[in-house]
Amino acid sequence: MKERYFEDLNKGDRFQSETYKVSEDQIIEFAREFDPQPFHLDRAVADQTMFGALIASGWHTAAITMRLFVKTLNFAEGAIGLGVDELRWPTPVMPDDELRVEVQIIEIRESRSKPSHGVVRLGYVTTNQRGERVQTMFASALVPRRSE
């Protein structure tokens, strides 16, 4: 797959990822390691909560979103995350959901401190197989420029 650079991006560009199916086992495994709360770990307990089912940690949804983003944009040398704003999880992710991410270039400019890189502001929307938004966020990242 072609590697992407700063020069390949324009304000307003949109990118659509492949899909990623998340299993019950993956939800439980992530939760055991990073977010050991009952509604992420145990189906019987989760059935009794306001969600009525086992749900993925929001941090798992965020990590899957990153995976889909990295594989879709495929920056040469990688993109370096500077920060994230307005990270929201409007709909919970449940076992066997198929997630996909749409990323839009909100702003793009050269880096003042690092001439080898540019700064992009990105808007992310992660949806499930019914088109419901499971995560939205804005992020800023340093992306590599082509050498002269």
Next chain:
Amino acid sequence: MKERYFEDLNKGDRFQSETYKVSEDQIIEFAREFDPQPFHLDRAVADQTMFGALIASGWHTAAITMRLFVKTLNFAEGAIGLGVDELRWPTPVMPDDELRVEVQIIEIRESRSKPSHGVVRLGYVTTNQRGERVQTMFASALVPRRSE
């Protein structure tokens, strides 16, 4: 460990987590699954980047922060994340770093829509063994109230 409820919290309260040591293998394993970029995956490549060493995905740092938070606050029935703002990674996490989290209650109020829960606004600071800030963020969560 005692389970915590909404009623146990007051504005201004601070909580200090235990420490968590992150290994090179864990950094690489997380990156392979969720953030497969060269500076998270391969020490030789990472040595040539602006960081000069292998660094953890910011999403790995966020997930470790969640683990430390869950174990420190130990909410009865769990805390339900509503959203995160101003998530920043001022210093990269490197192999064998020992992380800890300090969480402060910024705001606290009853939930209008869910009488069984309260809403807390939390400020998080994750630091390494040298006291450098590796992550800061604000988050809102629903936490359970004691039954009458």
